[in-house]
Structures are given as structure tokens and as C-alpha cells.
Amino acid sequence: MFGIENYLGFILAAIILTLTPGVDTMYILTRSVSQGRTVGLVSVAGIMSGCIVHVLCAAFGLSLILSSSAFIFMLVKWTGAIYLIYLGIKTLLEKNKAFEISQSEYAVRDLVKTYKQGVLTNVLNPKVGLFFLSFLPQFINPNHVNGPIPFLILGGTFLVTGTIWCLFLSLTAALMTNTLRNNKIVGILLQRLSGMIFIGFGLKLGFDND
Numbered sequence: 001m002f003g004i005e006n007y008l009g010f011i012l013a014a015i016i017l018t019l020t021p022g023v024d025t026m027y028i029l030t031r032s033v034s035q036g037r038t039v040g041l042v043s044v045a046g047i048m049s050g051c052i053v054h055v056l057c058a059a060f061g062l063s064l065i066l067s068s069s070a071f072i073f074m075l076v077k078w079t080g081a082i083y084l085i086y087l088g089i090k091t092l093l094e095k096n097k098a099f100e101i102s103q104s105e106y107a108v109r110d111l112v113k114t115y116k117q118g119v120l121t122n123v124l125n126p127k128v129g130l131f132f133l134s135f136l137p138q139f140i141n142p143n144h145v146n147g148p149i150p151f152l153i154l155g156g157t158f159l160v161t162g163t164i165w166c167l168f169l170s171l172t173a174a175l176m177t178n179t180l181r182n183n184k185i186v187g188i189l190l191q192r193l194s195g196m197i198f199i200g201f202g203l204k205l206g207f208d209n210d
Contacts, residue, residue, distance in 0.1 A: 003141040003150045007157075010139040014158045017135075018165045023084070023204075024128075027121055028166055030197050031114070032173035040170035042111045046118020048163050053123050055155030058132040059148040077206065080124030084202030087117065092195035132158075 004010075024047045032040030122128060132155060140150045 004153060005139055005141055010154060011157060014161045018162045023125060024122060025169065026197055028170050029173050032170040037171060037174035039114050040174050042114045043118045044163065044166045044170050046115040047122045047166065048159060050119045050122025051128065051159055051162065054129045054132050055152065055159065057129055058136060059151035059155060077126050081202045081206030083120055083124055085199050088195045088199030088202060092192060
């Protein structure tokens with residue numbers, strides 16, 4: 001259908017790849033653990049929205065720019081790395097401890113900000129775009145590889161499996177930390193840990209040459 005080959009095999013591969021931890025996984029876990037269920041779910045929405053951008057780019061060939069231009073690749077790569085480092089430093093310097101804020105106290109503007117951060121974290125990682133560009137064609141008939149429809153179907157399938165897994169991670173992480181939310185010391189430690197994780201993944205993204 002639409003030139004797609006071995007669709008069941010793709011679903012299996014998508015599930016396996018989704019279970020492999022990466023920057024997005026750690027970002028969602030960090031947000032869910034330190035700031036609760038609501039922020040975690042909004043982070044999932046942001047990350048998945050970023051993935052939609054990458055799927056559309058792969059489907060319509062825009063990601064070819066990243067694979068053909070080393071300069072643009074490095075530019076986007078370091079932009080994403082710097083942004084993650086910025087989030088980490090900002091978290092480390094935050095005066096309000098995350099666990100001191102009730103989930104119901106998050107204003108809409110704060111949730112919108114969290115959503116935007118999730119989108120940028122994913123969109124500014126060029127490896128995600130290159131992953132879709134290199135992985136999706138493996139399950140498309142060469143005679144249909146230039147059409148966007150099979151890319152969109154496979155990309156949408158990947159987004160569904162990824163969303164289910166990320167929602168599970170977020171809800172589980174938030175549930176596990178509910179009993180710790182009145183412990184200020186734990187809140188401070190987790191906030192510091194969150195900041196260091198962001199900085200660490202920013203440095204990894206920037207200096208990773210794979």
C-alpha cells in the first residue's frame with residue numbers, strides 16, 4: 001500500500017527504537033520527575049510536535065539540506081546543544097524549587113513555555129531529522145520513494161508508538177515521585193540533577209561526531 005514494504009516489520013523496529021533512551025527520553029523523565037505529571041505531559045506534547053516537524057521535513061525532502069550541507073548540520077547541531085546547556089544552567093540557577101510548586105499552580109503561560117522548550121529541544125537536534133530521512137526509506141519501494149505519502153504514513157506510525165511510550169514514561173515517573181514532593185531537600189537535589197542532565201546532553205550533542 002502506497003509503496004510501503006514490510007509494514008509490520010517497521011512497527012516492530014519503531015517500537016524497539018522508541019524504547020532506546022536518548023535526549024528526548026531524558027528530557028521527558030527529567031521534567032516529569034522534577035515538576036510533576038502536568039509538566040511531563042506537556043513536555044511529551046512538545047517533543048512529539050518537534051517530531052512532526054522532522055517527519056514533514058523528511059516527507060517533503062527538506063532534511064536533504066542537513067545531509068548535504070555540513071555547515072548547516074553543524075549550525076543546527078550547536079544551536080540545539082547551546083539551547084540544552086542554557087536550559088541546564090537556567091534550572092541550576094532557578095530560585096524556586098520545583099517540588100515547592102503544586103501541579104495545580106502552573107499557569108497557562110508556564111505550560112506554554114514548557115511546550116515550546118520541548119519543541120525546540122527536538123527540532124534543534126538534527127540527528128532526529130537525519131534519522132527519519134535514513135530510516136523511513138528502508139521500508140518504501142524505490143519506485144515510490146519520491147512521494148510524500150509513504151513517508152507520512154510511516155512517520156505517523158512512528159509518532160504513535162513514540163507518544164504511547166513517552167506518555168507511559170511521564171506518568172510513571174510523576175507517580176513514582178509523588179511521595180517525595182513534600183521533601184524540600186529531595187526537591188533541591190532533583191532540580192540540580194535536572195540541570196546537570198540538560199547540560200550533559202547539550203555537551204554530548206555538541207561534541208558527538210557519530
